Structure formats: C-alpha cells, structure tokens
Amino acid sequence: MAVFFEVRMITVLTPTFNRKNELIKLYQSLVNQTSKDFEWLIVDDGSTDQTPELIERFINQGLLSVRYFRQDNAGKHSALNAGFSNEENNEWIFIVDSDDMLVSDCIEVILNEVRNLSSEYVSIRMLQINNEGRLLGECFPNSFDSYFDLINSKLANDNADIFRKNAIFNYRFPVFDGEKFMAESPLFLAIGHLGKTKFLNYKGYIAEYLPGGLTDSSVVSRHRYFNSTLYVYENKYIENNLSYFERFKSGVNWWRFRLFKGRLMRSFSVPYFFMPFGFVLYLKDVFHGSVDLSACLRGD
Numbered sequence: 011m012a013v014f015f016e017v018r019m020i021t022v023l024t025p026t027f028n029r030k031n032e033l034i035k036l037y038q039s040l041v042n043q044t045s046k047d048f049e050w051l052i053v054d055d056g057s058t059d060q061t062p063e064l065i066e067r068f069i070n071q072g073l074l075s076v077r078y079f080r081q082d083n084a085g086k087h088s089a090l091n092a093g094f095s096n097e098e099n100n101e102w103i104f105i106v107d108s109d110d111m112l113v114s115d116c117i118e119v120i121l122n123e124v125r126n127l128s129s130e131y132v133s134i135r136m137l138q139i140n141n142e143g144r145l146l147g148e149c150f151p152n153s154f155d156s157y158f159d160l161i162n163s164k165l166a167n168d169n170a171d172i173f174r175k176n177a178i179f180n181y182r183f184p185v186f187d188g189e190k191f192m193a194e195s196p197l198f199l200a201i202g203h204l205g206k207t208k209f210l211n212y213k214g215y216i217a218e219y220l221p222g223g224l225t226d227s228s229v230v231s232r233h234r235y236f237n238s239t240l241y242v243y244e245n246k247y248i249e250n251n252l253s254y255f256e257r258f259k260s261g262v263n264w265w266r267f268r269l270f271k272g273r274l275m276r277s278f279s280v281p282y283f284f285m286p287f288g289f290v291l292y293l294k295d296v297f298h299g300s301v302d303l304s305a306c307l308r309g310d
Contacts, residue, residue: 019121020048020172021100025089026108027055030064032218039111039216041073045118049075049100053092056083085190087183087238090197094178104172109218116214120172123210132177132205135160138168138217146217150209157202158251160209161195170215177204184241186275191231192238196245203251229300232267237275239267244278258284266291 022040026033033052040050054061057080065078081092090105097103102124106112123134135157138146147167154160160167181200183192201207232239246252246260264280265288295301 023093029108032109053089087192157198189235262287
C-alpha cells in the first residue's frame, strides 16, 4: 500500500477496530477541514471488515496526508501505544476516535491555539457535542489548568484531547496478556505531572456513541479485563493530587472489580477497608447484568 508523508503541525491519531462505515464519515470531516496542516495516522487494531481496503482508497485519492499501521487485535490502549511509537515528526497529537467527526474549522482552531501556547502547556482539552449539536457535559471554568482540576471538579464531561508530542514521547499504557480494554485516565494523570492543560470551550468534536462501542460496554469490559481495570484505579488511589473523595471512589472501585476474579498480574492491593463498599457496587453490576456471578464463582 502506497503512502505519502509530509511534516505537519498536528497528527490526528485514530485507533480503529471494525469501524469501516464510521471511518468514511470521519474521513469526510477531515477532507472538509478549512486547514489541511495535519497528518492522519490510523492504527488498525486487527479489523476484519475491509478496513485496509478502505484506507487504501483514502490514500489513493490523495486528499489527505495519511499513514496506516495494522496490528493484531489488542485493544484501543495498545493501538494508542502503537500510534505514540510511530509519531516522530509532528509536534501535537490529536486523538480522534474512528466513530467520531470534527467540525470543519476544528484543525484551524487548534492550530491557532498551539501556535500561541507557551511550553508550560503540554495538552489541550476541548468540548464534545453530539450529532444534534448538543453539548456533552459542561463548559470549563476559567480556573482549570490541569487534568487534576478536571477530575477533582466532578464535571461529567465527554471531551477531546490534543497532546504535545514530547509530553507523551515516553508514555505507554501497560498491556496485560489477553486484556483488550483499559481506560485512559492513567495517561491523563501522567500528563498532569508534566505541565498545564489549556481548557478550550470550543465545540469542535462530534461524538457518536454506537451500540457495542467502548463507552457502551465499559462496565462489562472493566469486569472482563480486570487487571487493566485495577491498574487504572490503583493509579488514581495513590495519586496525591486527587481529592480524598476521588481516591476513596478509586479504592471502592478497585474492590468492585477485584471481587471473585482470578489471579492478579500485579502485587498491589487496596486496603480491605474499601471491600464492603466495593461489594455493594459489585452486586449492583450483577443485578444489572454487567457481570455473570456464576462465571466469577467458577473462576472463569
């Protein structure tokens, strides 16, 4: 497959798995951007739905600078690792999911922001809207300048993130054998230690939540891939920059997803004090069908 490459200011990084039809929508939104000063880096996480042929069509049309990598199916967090490893030239990395789209001036707005940001800023977070233009969450207060501020604020926002390349150059999600899902909060905690975040009240990212997507199946996936889940809550529990409330929730959730599971791949354990609270949430998940209690008791 032929590719062409130019040095750009921004890389749009898209992990994808069996999202051929949605990729067409994202591609069109990228073609429609008022600024083409970006590269599209696609990491295919082992798709089986003719995604490679579709990407070849995109490349042959020559309307965008495109690079394409394919790996065996290992989950979005592993695909992000591959994207981080294969981006060597561009200064900023914009993570855009394969089932989402961008407003036509999104890249132009981001470029105007990054060109004026001092080096103390290592990331940008912008607002998301749905297909009808409704804001998914709330606008950011002017007082926010790090991911810790956002997490501690309890704002239930769905947002989009752009990272300075040198901030994530050495960051990689841990990948546990056989586990294909990990929430992205460990990355945000790591970035929070490296510098400031520019919170941009700009509605430039259009999110569409599909049945069977990561958001839709999050609780089920967290139970299934429990070593990855426990790593996420372990990081939040020990993070001193988070509030006591957030750390308490993380301790409770650690036990929620630990109970009745098999062997851990890490030695860390949250104190037993949190176990009864976690057990209550675990039973709630069983009641709602997010976890199969009989399978857990069998050790499956």
